Amino acid sequence: MDAEPALRVVGVDAFYGTSHVLHATTLDVPRGDVTAIVGPNGVGKTTLINAIMGLVPIAAGRIEAGDMDLSRLPATARRRHGLALVPQGRRVFRSLTVDEHLTLVPSGASGRFDRDWVFEVFPRLAERRSSLARNLSGGEQSMLAIGRALTANPRIVLMDEPTEGLAPLLVEVVRDVVERVRGAGVTVLLVEQNLGFALSVADRVAIMHRGAVDRVRERDAITDVEALSELVLGTTE
Ligand SMILES: Nc1ncnc2c1ncn2[C@@H]1O[C@H](COP(=O)(O)OP(=O)(O)O)[C@@H](O)[C@H]1O
Ligand SMILES: [Mg+2]
Numbered sequence: 001m002d003a004e005p006a007l008r009v010v011g012v013d014a015f016y017g018t019s020h021v022l023h024a025t026t027l028d029v030p031r032g033d034v035t036a037i038v039g040p041n042g043v044g045k046t047t048l049i050n051a052i053m054g055l056v057p058i059a060a061g062r063i064e065a066g067d068m069d070l071s072r073l074p075a076t077a078r079r080r081h082g083l084a085l086v087p088q089g090r091r092v093f094r095s096l097t098v099d100e101h102l103t104l105v106p107s108g109a110s111g112r113f114d115r116d117w118v119f120e121v122f123p124r125l126a127e128r129r130s131s132l133a134r135n136l137s138g139g140e141q142s143m144l145a146i147g148r149a150l151t152a153n154p155r156i157v158l159m160d161e162p163t164e165g166l167a168p169l170l171v172e173v174v175r176d177v178v179e180r181v182r183g184a185g186v187t188v189l190l191v192e193q194n195l196g197f198a199l200s201v202a203d204r205v206a207i208m209h210r211g212a213v214d215r216v217r218e219r220d221a222i223t224d225v226e227a228l229s230e231l232v233l234g235t236t237e
Contacts, residue, residue, distance in 0.1 A: 084153030
């Protein structure tokens with residue numbers, strides 16, 4: 001792990017109208033491994049991910065990638081800078097085919113994660129390559145959302161609950177994909193409701209409560225999963 005984080009969130013505030021959702025949120029995301037954000041529903045995990053991606057404006061604070069201040073850049077510029085998002089709820093393009101999703105890559109992006117790589121890790125998508133996304137099952141749409149983000153060959157991939165609603169076998173496939181992406185040196189920032197999954201893939205977990213990350217625990221330092229689970233749920237302080 002390099003000393004310099006891949007991504008830094010510093011004192012970020014965000015609002016929806018007058019509703020104050022992120023409160024001076026701070027998080028360092030080390031380069032080249034997997035950080036999981038965990039926490040109860042509604043604490044602001046998706047808002048934080050979307051703020052990093054430039055999809056939710058920030059009212060205070062900074063978001064930096066390396067020595068680049070992304071805070072005021074639009075999402076397109078953040079994508080060019082190497083960020084990619086697997087959004088919560090998949091959000092695939094209903095009227096595009098699987099093939100089209102996996103060849104949408106912005107010009108210039110090339111690398112190991114191309115359509116063939118996606119078909120290798122998700123063979124089911126190869127079988128459905130000519131299908132419109134609206135005709136895919138939920139699990140297939142999840143694979144497609146992950147594949148689409150990776151074909152941009154990001155340096156940092158943000159995954160917002162990629163295992164939500166997936167059958168256990170497919171959760172295992174997603175775990176394998178996250179491990180391969182990590183193995184390729186890509187930084188992964190993952191939001192997970194499933195603490196078991198988070199602990200099985202992440203190098204550390206960042207626990208969010210009330211609009212801010214209040215602790216970060218290195219995986220190797222976690223000995224008591226039950227105590228961690230209570231911390232995540234907010235039943236202990
Ligand atoms: N587009 C929106 N407009 C208004 N409020 C929102 C919007 N999106 C989320 N919220 C509210 O912001 C808070 C944080 O939501 P979110 O970031 O989705 O939480 P999480 O991902 O941790 O479940 C919740 O209270 C939610 O109701
Ligand atoms: Mg969410």
